[in-house]
Amino acid sequence: SPSGDDALGLDAEINVQKRVRAPTKKLDETLLLSPAGIPKLRSRAKHLKLKGKGHEWGDANRLLVFYQNWLDDLYPKAQFLDALGMVEKLGHKKLVAGQRGEWILEGKRKERDED
Amino acid sequence: MEASDLNNDIVHPEVRAHINSLVSALGGVSQEDDGRYQLGDDALEVLRDIKRWIRFYDEKTNRMDVARCVYEANLIEGDLLPILSLWPENATDSKYKARIALSCFEVMVPLTWPIQRDREAMTINHHRHMPVLELAHVAYKRAILNFDGARVLSCAVRVALPAMQKPISERTQRDQGIIKLALFFLRNVAAIAPPPGVAYEGDESQISRSATIDAFSFQDIFHLLLMLASNMGEDFRTEDTTVMEVLYHLVKRINVKELFMTEKQAEHAQGNELRQVMRKEINMLRSQNQTRGGRNNRFGSMIWVKRDDGKMTTLTGQDAVSSAATRQRKMDEAKTFKPPRRGKKEDKHDREIGPAVTLDSRATTQLRTFVEDFLDSGFNPLFSHVRKTIDREANYLMAYHKRQFFYLVAWLLEAERMRRKAKQGSDVRDAEEVTSFNLVAGVLNQEMFITLNRALHNSFEAKEWHDLTAVMRCYTQIFMTVQEMQQCGREDDEEIAENILSRLFYEEATHDAITNIIRGYKDQGFDYLDAATELVHHFLRILESYSKQNVDMQVRSRKRTRRKKKAAQAAEGVAASDDEGDGSGNDEAAAEKTSKDRKFDFIRFASRFTPQPIVNTFVTYTKYYRDLNEDQLKRAHRFFYRIAFKQEMAVMLFRVDIIHLLYNMIKGPEALDASLPSFKEWEDLVRHIIRKCTKKLEQRPELVVEMLFSKLPSTAFFLEHGYEKQTIRTT
Numbered sequence A: 001s002p003s004g005d006d007a008l009g010l011d012a013e014i015n016v017q018k019r020v021r022a023p024t025k026k027l028d029e030t031l032l033l034s035p036a037g038i039p040k041l042r043s044r045a046k047h048l049k050l051k052g053k054g055h056e057w058g059d060a061n062r063l064l065v066f067y068q069n070w071l072d073d074l075y076p077k078a079q080f081l082d083a084l085g086m087v088e089k090l091g092h093k094k095l096v097a098g099q100r101g102e103w104i105l106e107g108k109r110k111e112r113d114e115d
Numbered sequence B: 001m002e003a004s005d006l007n008n009d010i011v012h013p014e015v016r017a018h019i020n021s022l023v024s025a026l027g028g029v030s031q032e033d034d035g036r037y038q039l040g041d042d043a044l045e046v047l048r049d050i051k052r053w054i055r056f057y058d059e060k061t062n063r064m065d066v067a068r069c070v071y072e073a074n075l076i077e078g079d080l081l082p083i084l085s086l087w088p089e090n091a092t093d094s095k096y097k098a099r100i101a102l103s104c105f106e107v108m109v110p111l112t113w114p115i116q117r118d119r120e121a122m123t124i125n126h127h128r129h130m131p132v133l134e135l136a137h138v139a140y141k142r143a144i145l146n147f148d149g150a151r152v153l154s155c156a157v158r159v160a161l162p163a164m165q166k167p168i169s170e171r172t173q174r175d176q177g178i179i180k181l182a183l184f185f186l187r188n189v190a191a192i193a194p195p196p197g198v199a200y201e202g203d204e205s206q207i208s209r210s211a212t213i214d215a216f217s218f219q220d221i222f223h224l225l226l227m228l229a230s231n232m233g234e235d236f237r238t239e240d241t242t243v244m245e246v247l248y249h250l251v252k253r254i255n256v257k258e259l260f261m262t263e264k265q266a267e268h269a270q271g272n273e274l275r276q277v278m279r280k281e282i283n284m285l286r287s288q289n290q291t292r293g294g295r296n297n298r299f300g301s302m303i304w305v306k307r308d309d310g311k312m313t314t315l316t317g318q319d320a321v322s323s324a325a326t327r328q329r330k331m332d333e334a335k336t337f338k339p340p341r342r343g344k345k346e347d348k349h350d351r352e353i354g355p356a357v358t359l360d361s362r363a364t365t366q367l368r369t370f371v372e373d374f375l376d377s378g379f380n381p382l383f384s385h386v387r388k389t390i391d392r393e394a395n396y397l398m399a400y401h402k403r404q405f406f407y408l409v410a411w412l413l414e415a416e417r418m419r420r421k422a423k424q425g426s427d428v429r430d431a432e433e434v435t436s437f438n439l440v441a442g443v444l445n446q447e448m449f450i451t452l453n454r455a456l457h458n459s460f461e462a463k464e465w466h467d468l469t470a471v472m473r474c475y476t477q478i479f480m481t482v483q484e485m486q487q488c489g490r491e492d493d494e495e496i497a498e499n500i501l502s503r504l505f506y507e508e509a510t511h512d513a514i515t516n517i518i519r520g521y522k523d524q525g526f527d528y529l530d531a532a533t534e535l536v537h538h539f540l541r542i543l544e545s546y547s548k549q550n551v552d553m554q555v556r557s558r559k560r561t562r563r564k565k566k567a568a569q570a571a572e573g574v575a576a577s578d579d580e581g582d583g584s585g586n587d588e589a590a591a592e593k594t595s596k597d598r599k600f601d602f603i604r605f606a607s608r609f610t611p612q613p614i615v616n617t618f619v620t621y622t623k624y625y626r627d628l629n630e631d632q633l634k635r636a637h638r639f640f641y642r643i644a645f646k647q648e649m650a651v652m653l654f655r656v657d658i659i660h661l662l663y664n665m666i667k668g669p670e671a672l673d674a675s676l677p678s679f680k681e682w683e684d685l686v687r688h689i690i691r692k693c694t695k696k697l698e699q700r701p702e703l704v705v706e707m708l709f710s711k712l713p714s715t716a717f718f719l720e721h722g723y724e725k726q727t728i729r730t731t
Helices: A002-008 A027-031 A038-045 A058-073 A080-090 A094-114 B003-006 B013-026 B043-061 B065-074 B075-085 B095-112 B124-145 B152-165 B173-191 B211-216 B221-230 B240-251 B263-291 B323-334 B348-353 B361-391 B400-427 B438-443 B445-462 B465-487 B490-506 B508-519 B526-548 B551-573 B584-609 B612-623 B630-646 B656-667 B679-699 B711-723
Strands: B027-029 B037-039 B302-306 B312-316
Touching: A002 A058, A002 B711, A027 A094, A027 B323, A038 B173, A058 A080, A058 B037, A058 B656, A080 B211, A080 B312, A080 B400, A094 B711, B003 B445, B013 B027, B013 B065, B013 B075, B027 B075, B037 B075, B043 B065, B043 B095, B065 B075, B065 B095, B075 B095, B075 B124, B075 B348, B075 B630, B095 B152, B095 B173, B095 B438, B124 B152, B124 B173, B124 B211, B152 B173, B152 B221, B152 B508, B173 B240, B173 B526, B211 B221, B211 B240, B211 B361, B211 B465, B221 B263, B240 B323, B240 B361, B302 B323, B302 B551, B312 B551, B323 B438, B361 B400, B361 B465, B361 B630, B400 B438, B400 B445, B400 B465, B438 B584, B445 B465, B445 B490, B465 B490, B465 B526, B490 B526, B490 B584, B508 B526, B508 B584, B508 B612, B526 B584, B551 B612, B584 B630, B630 B679
Parallel strands: none
Antiparallel strands: B027 B037, B302 B312
């Protein structure tokens, strides 16, 4: 019977279209400047407590852990040093460089206001 | 040979048949005459035919088939060397035998010629035959060096001797060719080394550098080289580069320091090295033990790491319990992603220069004697001549000769310095007419500096990094020699040294070139990096000490020149009256002014080494800290010290990856060995840098972001000082 032919599913069209891959998350300027990026680093930095003279080794460790945790949240895929290298490269991009300049200006302004 | 083999043979069967018949026609071991070699009837013609085969089949059509067949027919070891042993050392008058010997070398030289791996010219045949032929070369070398029947190397010299005896004006084209042939033979033998990455199956000691030096010494080749070098420019002209090549292949990668150690010192050094290596291993094991769990690997501990913002991470394994730092590292190391990187290209040069060598004690003594004799007699004539050859770009000059020239000059200058040091130790200071600096004066003149500078610029622009490395090493050694000259206490030498230094000090083009080199470092390999950092280190130091030279010294040198002038005038019979006006009172004021100017110049010069790219180069260099020796560690230490405390640009070091590196050098799991003499210095330096960094972070919170990035000079200046750099001068 005609319906019996199709029981095997021979006539049914097979969908050969490839499943679209989820785009990989990239560490780029937009991610770096997004709220999860450097703004978060800046806000977290307020809670970073360094002890100063006499505690150099502890301080260095705290500082490194601070950056490592931030990078782990931002871009969990890459190892610490690799991620640092990637971020450093982004620092030369126009968008990031401009933003860096503004942050420094902000710091200057704050200092002037305090005086 | 069976039929199936015949089809699979990679060489044309007719070629093989021809070569085989030629080789068997050459002669053979006789049955009657207790195994002596018997020449064939037409041996001379046969040798000529083989030569023709090599020239017209292999060389003209760019194949290597004949070379392969000759190797498989065992021509060199089985025939040519026994033929040479038929030519006893006292039989110089037999013309026939001399001609046979010459023909032997005419065949052997192309067969031992260094194989060039030139990608463009390589055909499928090259890829087929090269691996076999490289091993064949090693076998040839073994046979030549260890042949019992005759001193093969000195045979080559004997072949060329009649031609060498003639004065240069009477030598024919053919005579010149024979001399070259003998020298090329020596060069080939010296240059052959087992191909890298292939384990040599035979006895390593039969082909090692020690064996080569031993054979060269035993067969009086060193005497020949000395004779040629010291007569260069007179009786010999176009042989200069070949002599240099032989030297290069003999001394390349030999540690000069080890060469000039006494036996006791050498033993001591070896013991030290062993101790150091063992200590390193113990340290390594200890640091591994600290993190290793005390139980079996299926014990299955699992812990949570809680972070500030309430995030949790799970970690497994006993070691995670041991310390916070280990946990942090474990979390990081679990990540498998790697940013894309480019693969490494194969380096042709590595093949030429080979791995580092160590000599046995006999070869050390032999080579040291030769090097000392060479410095005494051959250095100036040979290297002045080669420099001229390079300058006029003679048609027989190959591209690699320049590199070898600079490498050798550097190597020999270092050898001379080591020798001087060793002499001073044994306390035989002699007031000879010829000082040890005169022996190397041939490379301390103005022409040499011109050649050096040109090579520096050209190789930098052409991106010939290995050439540049050699030039840099040469420059460094010249600096060090000049510096020693300046402190030697002999007036004439001191004056020459000061002249050289003052010229260096004001030559901006050289300063620019050196800064550009160190600034532009990127993937050129460790050797290049080492040479570049060494050059910068010594360059800065020598100019600094020059700029600090006190007034006293200046006045002295002025007085010295005045005295000389007077003496000269007195000799000419002129009254030395008009000179009185420039009295010694003026001297001091003038001297003070120059030394002040110099100080200012030096500060300006040193500030060129603060930009981030240069700091990055030194950071890359420091990353090798586990493998650097004391001198190299010191070099990096001084640079960072200069940046952070003399130049006041510590901001350049405030980057997370740099802090990470410095911190881990002292406190990390793979820290520097704490028993190293320089460890304390490093610890202090890093502590100071970290302290400065935390202080700065408090002062300027915006540094938190800038710690991630390279800084532009203007940003760095602001972070350091808190105000903008004034570019327009206010009156």
